[in-house]
Amino acid sequence: MKKLQYERPVIQKLNTGLTNKFGTRTESDPVTHIDDLAVEKLIAQFGSPLFVLSEQTIRSAFRDASRAFKNRYPKVQFAWSYKTNYISAVCNVFHQEGSWAEVVSGFEYEKALANGVPGNKIIFNGPDKSENDLKQAITNDSLIHIDHMDELYMLKDIAAAANKKPRVAIRVNMDTGIFPAWDRFGFNYENGEAMEAVSKICNDTQLSLVGLHCHIGTFMMSTSAYGIAAKKLSEFALNIRKKFNRNIEYIDMGGGFASKNTLKGSFLPGTDASPTFDQYAEAICESLLNAGFTQENLPLLILETGRALVDEAGYLLGSVISNKRLSDGRRATIMDFGVNILFTSFWYDHKISPAQSFGSHHEDTVLYGPLCMNIDMLRENIPFPPLKKNDKVVVHTVGAYNMTQWMQFISMRPAVVMIGTDGKVNLIRRRETIQSIQHEEEMPLYLKNFKL
Numbered sequence: 001m002k003k004l005q006y007e008r009p010v011i012q013k014l015n016t017g018l019t020n021k022f023g024t025r026t027e028s029d030p031v032t033h034i035d036d037l038a039v040e041k042l043i044a045q046f047g048s049p050l051f052v053l054s055e056q057t058i059r060s061a062f063r064d065a066s067r068a069f070k071n072r073y074p075k076v077q078f079a080w081s082y083k084t085n086y087i088s089a090v091c092n093v094f095h096q097e098g099s100w101a102e103v104v105s106g107f108e109y110e111k112a113l114a115n116g117v118p119g120n121k122i123i124f125n126g127p128d129k130s131e132n133d134l135k136q137a138i139t140n141d142s143l144i145h146i147d148h149m150d151e152l153y154m155l156k157d158i159a160a161a162a163n164k165k166p167r168v169a170i171r172v173n174m175d176t177g178i179f180p181a182w183d184r185f186g187f188n189y190e191n192g193e194a195m196e197a198v199s200k201i202c203n204d205t206q207l208s209l210v211g212l213h214c215h216i217g218t219f220m221m222s223t224s225a226y227g228i229a230a231k232k233l234s235e236f237a238l239n240i241r242k243k244f245n246r247n248i249e250y251i252d253m254g255g256g257f258a259s260k261n262t263l264k265g266s267f268l269p270g271t272d273a274s275p276t277f278d279q280y281a282e283a284i285c286e287s288l289l290n291a292g293f294t295q296e297n298l299p300l301l302i303l304e305t306g307r308a309l310v311d312e313a314g315y316l317l318g319s320v321i322s323n324k325r326l327s328d329g330r331r332a333t334i335m336d337f338g339v340n341i342l343f344t345s346f347w348y349d350h351k352i353s354p355a356q357s358f359g360s361h362h363e364d365t366v367l368y369g370p371l372c373m374n375i376d377m378l379r380e381n382i383p384f385p386p387l388k389k390n391d392k393v394v395v396h397t398v399g400a401y402n403m404t405q406w407m408q409f410i411s412m413r414p415a416v417v418m419i420g421t422d423g424k425v426n427l428i429r430r431r432e433t434i435q436s437i438q439h440e441e442e443m444p445l446y447l448k449n450f451k452l
């Protein structure tokens with residue numbers, strides 16, 4: 001006969017149907033399926049932990065965003081922010097929806113090219129573009145967004161040597177009323193640096209200034225900051241027209257729209273607190289439309305939204321390794337995924353659902369990952385039903401920044417699958433293996449052998 005599981009008894013206040021100011025928490029309703037596929041089956045097929053992406057959710061988020069802007073403004077173009085999630089299958093969903101690529105390194109640039117994005121539809125951002133990166137971007141007629149003066153000078157030299165006239169924009173940072181201001185990237189608007197960069201470009205025939213770019217922050221809860229930024233860039237574009245008789249073809253408002261995640265310390269869940277695409281679009285488009293451009297000179301509006309388009313489409317499935325009592329009596333549950341693959345747990349309280357039904361009792365629980373490191377805490381305190389070894393959980397809203405910022409640390413990174421709009425599941429990144437990790441290592445001959 002199988003022995004019954006024993007857990008040492010402690011006296012703890014149990015809560016049923018925990019409520020907050022808005023009623024009963026629905027946080028821990030079981031989530032047994034993702035897009036109609038059973039969590040149990042996905043884990044049986046691909047292992048635990050497992051990242052799952054919903055193609056349907058990505059496409060509908062994209063269409064919502066696109067509709068919000070195109071309903072308000074006649075010329076809109078999205079460019080997929082590679083660093084948010086550069087798994088190629090994910091990028092290609094966005095490219096199929098019509099997005100260009102937005103990259104911030106030579107590596108991401110290569111990835112976009114390899115995915116088949118035409119060079120002239122790649123926006124090259126970031127402070128660290130090497131000489132070779134710039135040469136390649138010039139050859140491919142990509143849009144180069146200049147971050148600092150040294151890059152501007154280097155670009156002029158390379159363009160002169162290649163006898164080309166690359167299309168460039170400058171990244172502009174400015175006071176949008178938020179604190180702390182993001183002023184480390186690009187040229188400052190208020191102190192005149194941005195205009196200085198523009199005159200260096202326009203008083204010279206080597207570079208062609210076609211756009212203005214900003215990316216004012218990330219997970220921005222304030223839509224009015226976007227309104228201010230769009231207003232300032234529009235004024236700037238009109239000034240450039242007056243001063244240098246140069247038409248600014250596009251204004252790129254960057255990314256930074258908040259996803260539906262819940263920031264740590266936020267009282268309201270992100271689903272209630274984060275602005276909608278319509279609210280962001282209203283703030284930006286109103287500024288652009290009222291800035292004083294003539295109809296034929298209305299700039300193209302480019303958006304580099306990342307997290308808000310992909311966060312909700314991502315899930316992390318995992319399993320319980322064990323439970324224990326901490327010295328103060330608190331319940332601790334150890335999961336098979338840690339902060340090394342769920343990087344965003346450092347700043348979000350992700351919604352986490354058990355993947356099977358359970359009773360009505362909840363207990364405040366500390367969620368740990370499997371790493372043999374004290375920092376590996378997924379959640380300091382979550383009201384959770386008592387799960388057993390091998391029970392499954394679903395972590396929600398993990399599609400942004402986890403599959404790029406994850407670390408191969410102590411254990412290998414899990415597989416990533418995408419559930420297609422046809423309801424079928426496709427492997428889009430294999431689970432790492434000892435071979436794939438060792439592949440990059442070299443052993444000097446004299447270290448090959450030892451005796452113990």
Ligand SMILES: *Cc1c(COP(=O)(O)O)cnc(C)c1O
Nearest residue numbers: 081215218255256304305306307
């Ligand atoms: C990171 C980044 C984005 C995307 O930001 P999200 O917060 O994911 O929307 C867009 N543009 C630039 C320049 C970036 O660095």
